[in-house]
Amino acid sequence: MPEMPKKTTRAMRTQRARRLFLAIASGAALYAAMPAFAGEAFPVRPITLVLPFPPGGASDTQLRALAIAAAKDLGQPIVVVNRPGNGGTIAPAAMAHSAAPDGYTIALAVRTLLRLPHLSKVNFDPLKDFTYIIGLSGFSFGVVVANDAPWKSLKELIDDARARPGAITYGASGRGSSGHIAMERLARAAGVRLNFIPYKGTAEEVKDLLGGHLAAYADPGWGSMLESGKVRVLATMGEVRLKRWPQVPTLKELGYDIVVTSPIGLIGPRGMDPSVVARLHDAFRRAMVDPAYIRTMEQNDQVQEYLGSDAYTKSAAREFAREKAVVHELGITLE
Template sequence: MIHQIGRRTALGLGATLLATPALRAQGRFPDRPIRLIVPWAAGGTTDIQMRVLAEQAARRLGQPVIVENRGGAGGVLGAQQMLNERNDGYVITQMPISVFRHPQMASRPLFNPLEDFTYIIHLTGYLFGVVVKPDAPWNTFQEFLDHAKANPGRVTYGTPGVGTSLHITMEQIAGARGIDWVHVPFRGFAENVTSLLAGQTTALADSSGWSEMVQAGRLKLLVTWSADRAKRFPNVPTLRETGIDIVSASPYGLAGPKGMNPDVVRALHDAFKEALYDPAHMAILDRFDMAPMYLGPDDYATDARRTFATEGEMIRKLGLRL
């Protein structure tokens, strides 16, 4: 049996079909688990923090938020993965600051951070520091720098990867003090600290995953890179206090593929904003001497453009290339 549909009915049906994705996003998102890419190895500061954040966001969203680790390549594998995912909000990623550096250091950029992503929420930043073995002969950062300058090419330092804030800041320090040392990139903190404790590298520059080991006497903290001394380590000076005018926190947030539905972005933003300030998550931030650095989607997108410009200036000044 064939039924004819009038013009007005057909137009109405077409409009409904076109509106369906938006209506589905408004009414049902999320209706299945969300994957959150953490572009660092398991067990490090970011992994621990993001897992607690994901757990708290899942409580608000009513669906699991599953963390997937994609360590390596200086933290850009999550952003690269977004190029292959649908923009329906079910796969998002942590966006470290290296995402804004990588395309400006590569001869053939993998992505454009100003065009290829939807920025959801800006979250926090790190406490960075330089640690050595507890029996190392240096008790101050200045002693360590003096040793490095007197032994060109013999001091090695580990970081989470090429183009990370740890790598770039250590090279800025070297440039300021006329030091020639060797960078050794790792996929995450676990590999980095294992190398240090085994004596394969001289020092470790990383986020505060080292904090509990420092407190236990298993590592020695020489300097932090924050604006003020870390409350957990009040006797350890900042870079500025050692005469090097650098503050580095490497702030980051969450993003998804480009072109995400605004209603989906808002749902994710609202859930993760509540999770950010949840006491369970705030306790993790406090554990690692981190602080909330909240920005909403529009302000985060604006900040991304500013970050891309300022990081590009620094990269060109240092002459860094992959």
């Protein structure tokens, strides 16, 4: 009997996107069937916040704490739904195509959303298909290895990679993610070749790293593990050293002109009512000072990077153009 052909990565990705599209569309249809009450102020029913990463990662704990605080202000529950895939882009794209622009379905937006259209064909336009509600914070990226790894410094890792081209594996949350691009820039600058393995989120990366199946990863959310001695951070990727970890040098200090800023925020489908956008913005803005939320920020070495709706929209346009320049400089695609 002939062997059945295996599904291609593109086919599986399309199938995942279609399933997600149908799931969100079904939820939107259900809510649309609920009776509307004229004159009642938004919101009058629960809000769905789509988180495009698996449970357990840095963004998961952060956004759940923020959602709890914002829900108190809004007077309605905020249901956080994890929908990982393709570096955090499949879920927002599905939301843009299927959810009503009524404010009851919103999503977390990550930098990859502005970068991926320059790397491959996508079914969304980040500047036309979304309403930018509020900018929240920025991730602190690092080059992370297990505490029992043989490399005590970034130089030792690079020297080993030079001696063994392609032998050292590293992970990041999806192809085209900020961690992936940063490590490819580092490899090019150092003249070495690393072996990239894409993951859905940091929880999976950490499991493989600590299990000895992955040499390093480049993502945020490593603070608690560094504190407990489970990992070693060879370099951070910000402009300056982190206050909590002043002993860890930056890539820039080590001679690599690489600074990674990966802001996150909340978006909805295009065409949202400005009054609904303002209500959501104000609730989440007030939630950003909630003590439980601030604790999750500190644990993950994240910094507040608040942007109002107008400023967030303009920032997205600037960063979209900047990502295009970076991608063209690297000369990489994901096709």
